[in-house]
Amino acid sequence: MKSAIFLTLILGLLVSELKAQLTFEKDEYATRREKLMDRIPDGIAIIRGASEPLGDSPFTQYNNMLYFAGVEIPDAILIVDGEKRESTLFFTIDEPHADGENISLDLVREPVRITGIERYLPYGDFSGMLEDRLAGSTVIYTPFSPEEYIGENSMEKYNKFRRTVTENEWDGRLTREMQFVAVLNQRFPDHQVLNCTPFIWELRKIKSKAEIDVLRQAARLSVEAHKEVMRKTRPGVPEVKLAALFQQVCMSGGAKGLAFGTIIMSDKNHAYGHYMQYDRILEEKDFIILDGGANVSNYASDVSTTFPASGKFSETQREIYELGLFVREICQRLYRPGISLTEIGAVVKGELEKLGYDTTDRRFNLWIRDGGYNHSIGMAVHDRMQNFDRGEPLQPGFVFACDIMGKADDVTGIRIEDTVVITEDGCEILSAGLPRTIDEIEAFMKNN
Numbered sequence: 001m002k003s004a005i006f007l008t009l010i011l012g013l014l015v016s017e018l019k020a021q022l023t024f025e026k027d028e029y030a031t032r033r034e035k036l037m038d039r040i041p042d043g044i045a046i047i048r049g050a051s052e053p054l055g056d057s058p059f060t061q062y063n064n065m066l067y068f069a070g071v072e073i074p075d076a077i078l079i080v081d082g083e084k085r086e087s088t089l090f091f092t093i094d095e096p097h098a099d100g101e102n103i104s105l106d107l108v109r110e111p112v113r114i115t116g117i118e119r120y121l122p123y124g125d126f127s128g129m130l131e132d133r134l135a136g137s138t139v140i141y142t143p144f145s146p147e148e149y150i151g152e153n154s155m156e157k158y159n160k161f162r163r164t165v166t167e168n169e170w171d172g173r174l175t176r177e178m179q180f181v182a183v184l185n186q187r188f189p190d191h192q193v194l195n196c197t198p199f200i201w202e203l204r205k206i207k208s209k210a211e212i213d214v215l216r217q218a219a220r221l222s223v224e225a226h227k228e229v230m231r232k233t234r235p236g237v238p239e240v241k242l243a244a245l246f247q248q249v250c251m252s253g254g255a256k257g258l259a260f261g262t263i264i265m266s267d268k269n270h271a272y273g274h275y276m277q278y279d280r281i282l283e284e285k286d287f288i289i290l291d292g293g294a295n296v297s298n299y300a301s302d303v304s305t306t307f308p309a310s311g312k313f314s315e316t317q318r319e320i321y322e323l324g325l326f327v328r329e330i331c332q333r334l335y336r337p338g339i340s341l342t343e344i345g346a347v348v349k350g351e352l353e354k355l356g357y358d359t360t361d362r363r364f365n366l367w368i369r370d371g372g373y374n375h376s377i378g379m380a381v382h383d384r385m386q387n388f389d390r391g392e393p394l395q396p397g398f399v400f401a402c403d404i405m406g407k408a409d410d411v412t413g414i415r416i417e418d419t420v421v422i423t424e425d426g427c428e429i430l431s432a433g434l435p436r437t438i439d440e441i442e443a444f445m446k447n448n
Contacts, residue, residue, distance in 0.1 A: 021104045022070040023297045024210045026116030029070050032203060033080050033087050033117075036068065039199040040082035043139030043192075046130075048180065049076035049091075050147070059101060062147040063379040064200055066298050069115060073103055077126055078117075083138060089115060092123040134188055141196035142184065146175050150295050151260040153382035154197070201384040205376055206397040211299065212421055212430075215377070215399055218259070218301035219419040219430035221294040225249035226305050226434055229290055230441075231448035233282065235309050239264045240278035242290070250294040259300035260381050263291035266309070270413035282309040287317050289415045293381070300381045302401045303431045304417030311445035313438050320408035321438060324416050326351075328404045328436075331371040335394065335402075335420060335427035342391045344371035363406055373403040377419055398422045399430070 022029070036045055049065035052074035061072045069078050069089060076091040089111055093101075098108045111120040121129060134140070145154040146161065158175065165171050174182060184193045207215065225246045232245055246262045261276045266286040269275040274291075282288070286309040293301035306324075308317055327348055334344050349359050349368035359368050366373045376383035377399050388398065403417040419430040435444040 021107045021114045023066075023214065024070065026114075028208065028210050029068060030116050031208075032068055034085075035203055036080050036196070036199060037082040037085055040080070040139070040141050040196065043082055043141050043194075044133065045080040045082070045141040045196050045199075046180075046184075047078045047080065047143065048147070049073070049078070050149075051075050060149050061298075062149065063298070064143060064147055067200070067204060067379060069117060071107065071111070071115060073098075073107070074101075075123060077123065079130075079133075081133075082141075086118040088119040088121060088129070089117045090121050090123050090126045090129075134191055138191065140184055140188065140191050140193045141199075142180060142193065143177055143197045143200060144181060144195040145197040146177055148380050150298055150300055150379060151258075151381055153380055153384075155384070156382065198386075201386050204378055204383060205386045205388070206395060207378060207399050207421070208397070211378070212397070212399065214297050214299045215301065215419065215421070216430045218255070218294045218296035218299050219303065220433070221250055221253045221255055221296060222259075222292065222301040222303045222419075223431050223433045224253060225292065225294065226290060226303055227444075230305065230307055230435070230445060233288065233307065233309055233445070234311070235282050235284045235286070237309075238278070238281050239266065243276075243278045246290070246292050250292075253294070255294035255296050256298065257295045259293035259295045259302065263289070263304075265289040265291075265413070267411050270407065270411055284310050285314070286310075287314075287412050289413060291415055291417065293419075298379055300377055300379070301419050301431065302375075302377050302381055302403075302417060303419060303434070304403065304405075304415035305434060306414045306416060307441050307445065312442060316408050316412050318438060320406060320412060321414050321416075324404045324406055324414045325437065327367050327372065328402065328416050328418075331402055331404070332418070332420070332427065332429065334371075335422060336425065337396050337422055338393045340391045340393050341370035341374055341389060345369045347371075366405065371402075373405055374400050375403065376400050394422045396422050396424050 047064050047068060050062045052059055059074050065076060073091045073093055079088045093108060095105055095108060098105060107114045146157045148154045161175055165173050181193055228249045229242050229246050243262045243264055247258055250258060263274050263276055264278060265275045266280055266288045288309055289306050291304040293303055330348050330351055331344055345368050348371050352359050370389055376385050399421045401417050402420045405415045407413040421428050421430055435441045
């Protein structure tokens with residue numbers, strides 16, 4: 001009996017140790033790598049992690065390395081071999097450095113045991129191992145699109161880099177990823193170098209139960225932060241204090257940080273979709289859009305609320321808010337597997353026309369296209385939709401923002417945004433629990 005109890009304790013400690021090193025169990029990452037292998041049976045995929053920051057800012061890992069390996073170690077490289085059905089992790093960091101960066105020493109000492117990845121080699125062995133592995137006709141796959149952090153979108157990042165760097169006549173540099181592609185083509189001219197970004201995006205767009213559990217935590221923590229800001233909002237309060245409060249609630253509740261910079265828009269700043277200057281002191285007439293989310297274990301939430309600084313809606317504020325709430329209710333009633341966002345937008349269009357609205361008005365563009373400005377949510381705040389915004393039917397496990405936004409005038413806009421997951425028979429609002437109707441909001445702000 002004593003030996004059985006001892007064994008149970010040891011196993012419990014081992015499981016808790018593994019969880020301390022990785023966000024999920026080893027099998028979760030192994031399944032992801034196996035699915036990538038299925039898409040590259042004729043080759044290997046090379047995924048590079050983020051480099052150590054040049055300054056004193058803390059290290060942040062790229063999403064793709066976290067997705068397939070779960071390790072937050074600088075300058076790591078992962079080879080996922082579709083031909084041999086195995087993976088190899090490369091990194092080099094000494095124990096004093098790792099300890100100073102709060103990186104698990106067990107992970108540094110025993111990466112194969114902790115990660116479940118079949119092989120580990122020092123970073124310096126990567127070039128030699130790659131040359132040996134490519135002795136045959138193996139295809140080389142690697143992401144062509146920019147790697148991303150939690151608050152980024154790879155295509156948005158690429159377009160900005162292209163405009164300001166690649167197409168700049170005084171610069172002309174390639175992205176880090178495309179420079180790697182160029183070097184691979186130079187060193188291995190007889191091998192194909194192909195883009196595996198679409199395969200990765202396709203895998204990441206449907207979340208596992210374990211991922212959804214983390215996303216639910218992030219959404220619920222975001223809800224608490226929104227409610228606390230609403231409690232403290234009144235005329236005379238500086239926006240900067242509300243922004244600081246939002247971050248405080250998220251961090252004290254266990255968040256790793258913010259999923260993105262908290263957006264607070266009031267008065268004329270409604271004209272800017274992502275205003276983060278916090279340069280106003282709230283006035284009696286102000287209508288506030290608060291858009292913010294928590295980062296829990298490198299997964300994002302995205303939630304928006306709209307409410308009056310005075311706690312009482314004006315007629316103009318009431319009219320646009322109720323219209324947005326009407327569209328939100330249609331969308332959330334229809335979310336289920338098998339229906340597309342395009343079809344939902346068509347239903348919204350029909351319902352608005354029944355109320356007598358001219359749906360050719362530009363302010364309805366987003367609502368009648370997809371039922372709102374919907375975007376995928378996961379390790380990135382704007383994960384890739386991968387055709388869900390082009391008529392593809394929704395599938396269970398898809399997590400996204402139901403983002404209903406609109407404007408009545410230059411100082412009166414709304415954003416009513418929830419984090420939603422498609423379930424087997426409908427949907428779950430992960431960010432449930434906020435006061436949403438006008439009566440709920442006014443009562444909540446009056447009583448707090």
